[in-house]
Amino acid sequence: MKKSYLFTLLFALVAGFTSNAQVVISQIYGGGGNSGATYTNDFIEIFNRGTVAQDLTGWSVQYASATGTSWAVTNLTPVVLLPGQYYLVQEAAGGTPSVALPTPDATGTIAMSGTTGKVILVNVTTAQTGVNPTGTQIIDKVGFGTTPNGFEGTGPTGTVLSNSLSAQRLNAGCVDADNNATDFTTGTPSARNTLTTISICSTAPSIAITSPANAVILSPETTNVNVGLSVSNFNVANGTGDGHIHYTINGGALVMKYDTTPIAVPTTPGAYTVYVELVDNAHAALVPAKNATVTFTVASYTNAVTLAAVRAAGVNAWVNYTGTSIVSFSRPLSTGRNQKYIQDATVGILVDDSAGLITTTFAAGDGISSLRGQLINFNGVMEFVPNQDATKPSTGNVIAPQVVTLADIAANIDAYESRLVQINGVTFAAGDGTAVFTVNTDYVINDLNASVFRTMFPTTEVDYIGAAIPQGPRNISVLVSENNGVARVAARSLADLTLSRNDFDAIDGLSMYPNPLSGKILNFSSAANADMSIKVYDVLGKEVLSSKVINNTVVVSNLNSGVYIVKITEEGKTATRKLIIR
Known part of the structure; x- marks a missing residue:
C-alpha cells in the first residue's frame, strides 16, 4: 500500500509540473577548504520555493568570476525536486580540509571565489556566454559579493563573502523579489540537501533585514x-x-x-x-x-606606537599605528598583494594591501608610519590590512638582522614572524651543484635543526628563481613566515643567500655586558681580544653611535632609555646584539 501511494503521489506531482516552477538558488559558498573555512568544499544550494514539483533533468548550475565571460558548468543529477525541498551541489575543495558537506545531490569541480562572483541556474547543460547571460533558459541568477557585473534586480547580494560566510536567500530560501540586493543576507554556511527536512514556504506576511x-x-x-x-x-x-x-x-x-x-x-x-x-x-x-x-x-581604533602593541591588539582589532617602523621588503601591487614586511626593534608584521589603498611607494630601508586598518589571520600569519595610505618619514635606514637559529624560530614563531633575521651555518639539503630554485617550492634547510625554506615570491620580485641552490654551509638572511603553526622562511634576493661565512657571523666568545644597562659603560670581550668597533642603531634603524672599543669598554652616556641594535666588528667578523638601556 505504501509503495502504491508513493507512485500515485509522484504521478500527481509530475502531472502538475509547470515550466515556470519557482526553483531558486538559495545559498552560495566559495570559501571551502580555505584557512578557517566552515566546510572543505565550495557549494551551490538550490530550493523549490513553489507549490509544484520540478524535474531537474537536463538542468545545470554555472559559475563565472565577478567580471568573467566564461561559465563553468556542473550538471544536476536528475531528480524530482518537491516543493520545500533543497538540492546540494558540491564544488571544488580547498587545500585546508575542514568539515565535509552533507551528502551532495550533484558533484562538480568548480573552484569558486570565496568573496565575489556570479552563479546561474539554467534548464540546459550548455555553457552560457557573456558577462550577464539572459534568455528563457535562465531559471535564476545571483551575483554575490560586491563587484559582480551580473545579478538580478538593483544589485548583487552586497556583502563580500568569506571563508566563514555564505550568501543565503532569506526566509530559508522562500524570499524572491527578483532582486539579489534585498533577497539575500550573509551568515554562517549551513548546507542543505534533498534529505533535509522539507520547508514549505508560507504565504503569510514577513519582514527580514538583509x-x-x-x-x-x-x-x-x-x-x-x-x-x-x-x-x-x-x-x-x-x-x-x-x-x-x-x-x-x-x-x-x-x-x-x-x-x-x-x-x-x-x-x-x-x-x-x-x-x-x-x-x-x-x-x-x-x-x-x-x-x-x-x-x-x-569599531573603535586601538592606538599603538610600537608594533608589539599592534600585535597585542589581536586578530580582528582595528588599529591606529602612529609609531615608525622600517620596511624590510616591499611587494608591488602588480602582484595582487601590495605587501610590505615591516619591523621595529622587537617585532615585525606583514602589511597586506591587496586593495591598493597605500599609494605611497615604499622600498627596503624606508620608514613607514600612519598606518590604520584591521588585523587578520591568514594561515596563521598576523596581517595588517590598511584602510588608508601610509606616510614615509625617512629613507635609507639599515636593518641589522638579529642572529637566530631555526630552533629559536620553531620555539616561538610569533616572536620572529615577518621579521628579517639571520641564520648562520645553514645547509640546503637539495644543494647538489645542479638543482635550481623553482617558485612555490619547499626546500629543507638545516643548522642543528631542520626547517623549510620556501620560494614564495615570483620571479618578478626576486632574482634567485632559476639560480643554483647553494652548496655547503652558509649564512642566510630571511623573512620569517608560517603556515598554520609550521615555520618557514623566505629570502628577498640572491644576495640574502650568498653571504660570506663571516657576514654577521658570531664572534667567538663574544660577550656584551651588562645588558640591560643601567649605567654609562658597556663592556665587550671576545676569545681573540682583538681590536673591536661598534655601531649602535635605534628602533628606526638610524645609526646613533659609532665607536672603537677601548680597553674593552664604550661610553654610551648619550643614549636614552630604550631598545637598540649593536653591530660589533672584530677581525672582519661581525655580530649583532640587542641592547636594552634603562
Whole structure:
C-alpha cells in the first residue's frame, strides 16, 4: 500500500509540473577548504520555493568570476525536486580540509571565489556566454559579493563573502523579489540537501533585514549604515496598501516608514540595534507579530606606537599605528598583494594591501608610519590590512638582522614572524651543484635543526628563481613566515643567500655586558681580544653611535632609555646584539 501511494503521489506531482516552477538558488559558498573555512568544499544550494514539483533533468548550475565571460558548468543529477525541498551541489575543495558537506545531490569541480562572483541556474547543460547571460533558459541568477557585473534586480547580494560566510536567500530560501540586493543576507554556511527536512514556504506576511549581517563589526571609519529590508506577502504603502513599517534605533523614538528602501543609520563608534515591525494601516501590530532585529557594532581604533602593541591588539582589532617602523621588503601591487614586511626593534608584521589603498611607494630601508586598518589571520600569519595610505618619514635606514637559529624560530614563531633575521651555518639539503630554485617550492634547510625554506615570491620580485641552490654551509638572511603553526622562511634576493661565512657571523666568545644597562659603560670581550668597533642603531634603524672599543669598554652616556641594535666588528667578523638601556 505504501509503495502504491508513493507512485500515485509522484504521478500527481509530475502531472502538475509547470515550466515556470519557482526553483531558486538559495545559498552560495566559495570559501571551502580555505584557512578557517566552515566546510572543505565550495557549494551551490538550490530550493523549490513553489507549490509544484520540478524535474531537474537536463538542468545545470554555472559559475563565472565577478567580471568573467566564461561559465563553468556542473550538471544536476536528475531528480524530482518537491516543493520545500533543497538540492546540494558540491564544488571544488580547498587545500585546508575542514568539515565535509552533507551528502551532495550533484558533484562538480568548480573552484569558486570565496568573496565575489556570479552563479546561474539554467534548464540546459550548455555553457552560457557573456558577462550577464539572459534568455528563457535562465531559471535564476545571483551575483554575490560586491563587484559582480551580473545579478538580478538593483544589485548583487552586497556583502563580500568569506571563508566563514555564505550568501543565503532569506526566509530559508522562500524570499524572491527578483532582486539579489534585498533577497539575500550573509551568515554562517549551513548546507542543505534533498534529505533535509522539507520547508514549505508560507504565504503569510514577513519582514527580514538583509544587511548588515547580524553581529558584524564595521570599520571605525563607518559614518552611515544602510539597513536593508525585504518584505514578502505584504504591500507597504501610506494608507493604500496592507500597512507600513515601524522601526526604532537603539530603543529610541518610534519611526513610521511607508516604503521598503533601506533605513539610513548615522553612526559613530559603538553598538547599534535596529528593530523593524510590520503594522496595519491603523498602526496595530500584525497577529502573529512580524518583526526583525539586527545588531552591529562600529569599531573603535586601538592606538599603538610600537608594533608589539599592534600585535597585542589581536586578530580582528582595528588599529591606529602612529609609531615608525622600517620596511624590510616591499611587494608591488602588480602582484595582487601590495605587501610590505615591516619591523621595529622587537617585532615585525606583514602589511597586506591587496586593495591598493597605500599609494605611497615604499622600498627596503624606508620608514613607514600612519598606518590604520584591521588585523587578520591568514594561515596563521598576523596581517595588517590598511584602510588608508601610509606616510614615509625617512629613507635609507639599515636593518641589522638579529642572529637566530631555526630552533629559536620553531620555539616561538610569533616572536620572529615577518621579521628579517639571520641564520648562520645553514645547509640546503637539495644543494647538489645542479638543482635550481623553482617558485612555490619547499626546500629543507638545516643548522642543528631542520626547517623549510620556501620560494614564495615570483620571479618578478626576486632574482634567485632559476639560480643554483647553494652548496655547503652558509649564512642566510630571511623573512620569517608560517603556515598554520609550521615555520618557514623566505629570502628577498640572491644576495640574502650568498653571504660570506663571516657576514654577521658570531664572534667567538663574544660577550656584551651588562645588558640591560643601567649605567654609562658597556663592556665587550671576545676569545681573540682583538681590536673591536661598534655601531649602535635605534628602533628606526638610524645609526646613533659609532665607536672603537677601548680597553674593552664604550661610553654610551648619550643614549636614552630604550631598545637598540649593536653591530660589533672584530677581525672582519661581525655580530649583532640587542641592547636594552634603562
